[in-house]
Amino acid sequence: MSLQLDFPAVLERWPSFLAGAVLTLELAFFATVLGALLGTLAAVGRGTHNSLIAGACKVYVETIRNTPLLVQIFLVYFGLASLGLKYSAFTVAVAALTINVGAYTAEIMRAGFEAIPRGQIEAAEGLALSRFQIYWHIILLPAVEKVYPALTSQFVLLMLASSVCSQISAEELTAVANYIQSDTYRAFETYIIVAVLYVILSLVMRAGFWGLGLLLFPRRRRLGTPL
Amino acid sequence: MGGHLNINHLMFLGQGALWTIGLSLIALIGGGIVGFVIALARISPLKSVRLAGAIYVQLIQGTPLLVILFLGYFGLAAIGLKVSPLVAAGASLTLYVAAYLGEIWRGCIESVPKPQWEAAEGLALSRTQRMVKVILPQAVRIATPPTVGFMVQIIKNTSLASVVGFVELMRSGQIVNNSLFEPFAIYAIIAATYFAMCYPLSLFSQRLERRMGRGRSNLAPA
16 A cells, blocks of 8 residues: 655646646537537427427437437447548537537426416417517526526536547547556546546536526526526 | 357347446445435534535536546556456446435435424434434435436446446447447447436336325425
8 A cells, every 4th residue: 555646747747638628618618509509409399299399309318318428429429430421529529419418408498498387478478479489588588597507517517528528539638638647657646637627627617607697697686586 | 350240249248238237236336325424424413524525525526427437447556456447437436426316315305394303303303313213214205216317327327437448338339349340330239228228217217206296295394
């Protein structure tokens, strides 16, 4: 039992760590934005009366939620390759993460839609709002407001899950760590540093989403209650 | 690159699937035991214990499982322990699962209606008696659906143990793929196998949740 840690030897690679962290945040950002769109569409699709669309959305959500992200990434990676399409590891990673988080977002959004009181929609119809206006002002925005905390947790989890993209050699934080530890033989120190960086990144993301929430939902801020 | 997928490959994948189930059980049991301690620590009357529990949960939930696996794998080696991938993966998953189950169960314990706590206190039960005889039996009912749901997460997460060389379903798929090189077909089979393991649990969890919803309305405080 002799544990000797040599952090300086690893810490002198800080520019690589920083570049990896930035790439992780980029992956998380693109996948969050695209996944939120995809997930909302899938949630709307599941609620339509067209059973074909609703069924397709259900199959998508259940398939993704019941298979590991690692398998999904490999399937997208090799699937695109076998179709003869060549994309960078970054693009493939964003695509796979988007497909993944889209399914979870869809479930959360569906819960949000279901939490909208029927009477509010009827009231909006009574006020002769158009279908689009009802969907946007009465259903979508209040639903997002209701499930905002759950959504943000999901997106922080997505940032952490993006570490799996190191397996298809997207050069994000974990891939950088794999490279540095094989170069310096200081595996334990490297992964401790990376773990600390991930904790910091997740705290930063949480703080960012909290600020964004205050900005986006002034009603919540004014009343001081979760609506 | 030789030959086609044959019965031997499928047998090998089947063996991997069994190891996936085995590792999931190890993670569930180990994580359940540690997670229960975490849940109790999070509602402890001592502030320092509560804080320690909160820090543990924050640290683990802020770190990707992949990094925890690497830390377990290299960390145990760094302190001079020669460990097999099974031990490293089992230990890492235990720590990871404990943080999440601990939080889930804390929520369940805290959602036992407040009058139950007060009534137990009014009957002069000690803190341990209150917990064991009044609160926990009710909390277990509340906790069952989310715990079954989380088992799906555990099964999916064991796929990451493949990167530290543990031959479970994912890793056995990669090994088969190395000899056949038909990645799309093989990973599709792997995905289908995971789905076959996880989907019944998902459905079961949903059903439990719905049943709970009916039962709970009678239990709710006036």
